[in-house]
Amino acid sequence: MLSIEEYQRRIKRVLVSEEEIREAIAKVAKEIDASYDGRPILLVSILNGAFVFMADLCRAITVPCEIGFMCAKSYYNNTMSSGTVTITMDLEQDLKKYHVIIVEDIVDTGRTLVEVIKILKSREPLSLCVITLLDKPSRRETDFEADIALFTVPNCFVVGYGLDCAEYYRNLPYVAEYSED
Numbered sequence: 001m002l003s004i005e006e007y008q009r010r011i012k013r014v015l016v017s018e019e020e021i022r023e024a025i026a027k028v029a030k031e032i033d034a035s036y037d038g039r040p041i042l043l044v045s046i047l048n049g050a051f052v053f054m055a056d057l058c059r060a061i062t063v064p065c066e067i068g069f070m071c072a073k074s075y076y077n078n079t080m081s082s083g084t085v086t087i088t089m090d091l092e093q094d095l096k097k098y099h100v101i102i103v104e105d106i107v108d109t110g111r112t113l114v115e116v117i118k119i120l121k122s123r124e125p126l127s128l129c130v131i132t133l134l135d136k137p138s139r140r141e142t143d144f145e146a147d148i149a150l151f152t153v154p155n156c157f158v159v160g161y162g163l164d165c166a167e168y169y170r171n172l173p174y175v176a177e178y179s180e181d
Contacts, residue, residue, distance in 0.1 A: 002168060011159070011172075012179040016151050021133070021161060021174065022056075024150040028131060029060030031148075032101070040126070041065040042098035044091065046072055046116065049105035052162035052170065053133045057103055068093050072112050085115040095123040105162050106134040107149065110142035117144075134158065134175065151175070 002010075032041070043061075045054035047069050058067060071089035100120060107113060113130060120128055135149035136158075153175070159165050160172030169178070 007168065010165075010179050010181075011169075012156075012177040014174050014176050015153055015156075015158060016134075016161075016175040018173040020151070025053075025056050025060050028148055028150060029057060029062070032061050033063050036065075036099060037063045040098050042093055042095070042100050042125075043067045043103050044100055044120070045069050045103045046105070046112070047089065048170070049162045049164065050103050050133070053105055054103045057131070066093070066098070070116065072116055085112045087116070087119065091120075095120060095125040098125055099127045100125040100129075102128070102130045104130060104132040104146070106136060106153075106158065107132045107144065107146050108136045108139045110140050110144035113146075114142045114144055133161065134163075 041063065043054060043058055043065055045051055045067065048071065054067065058065065068091045069089060070087065070091055073086050073088055102113070102116065102120070104113060117128065117130070129147040131148040131150075132146040133150050135146060135152045136155060137152065138155040157165065157178045158175050159169035159178045160175045162170050163175065164170045165178050169176075
C-alpha cells in the first residue's frame with residue numbers, strides 16, 4: 001500500500017491535461033457521429049485500462065451505439081510488457097452485425113492489439129477500426145498503427161485516466177509520466 005506522499009511523489013509530470021483529453025474526445029466523437037450515423041456500432045473497450053476513455057467517448061457519441069468489453073493482459077503488475085498477450089475476457093456479441101470500433105488506452109509495442117484484431121477479424125465484423133487515447137510509436141514492435149490516436153506520448157511509463165501501475169493511478173483525471181524513483 002502506497003502512502004499519499006509516495007503516491008504523489010511518483011507522478012513526475014502531467015503529459016496530457018484533463019481539458020486536452022475532454023476536447024480531443026469531443027472532436028473524435030463528432031467524427032464517429034458523422035461516419036457511423038445509421039450504422040450499427042459496437043464500441044469494444046480493452047480492459048482494464050481503456051474503461052475511463054470508453055465511458056467518456058461513449059457519452060460524447062450521439063448516434064446509437066452498443067458497448068462490449070474484452071480483457072487482454074500483457075503487463076501483469078510491472079512497468080515492462082511481458083511479451084505474452086492473454087485474453088482473459090471475451091465479447092459475447094455476434095460481430096457480423098456490427099461496425100466494430102476498438103477503444104484502447106495506449107498503443108505501445110502493438111502486440112496486444114495485433115492479437116485482438118486477429119481474433120476480431122476472424123469473426124467477420126462489417127468493419128473494424130481502432131481508436132486509442134495514447135500512441136507511443138517509439139516502442140512499437142509490430143507493424144501496427146491505430147486508425148485514430150488522440151495523443152502521442154514519449155517513451156516513458158504513463159499512468160492516469162485509466163492507465164495504471166500495479167493498479168494504482170487509474171483515477172487520475174489526466175495522463176502523467178510515472179517515476180519509479
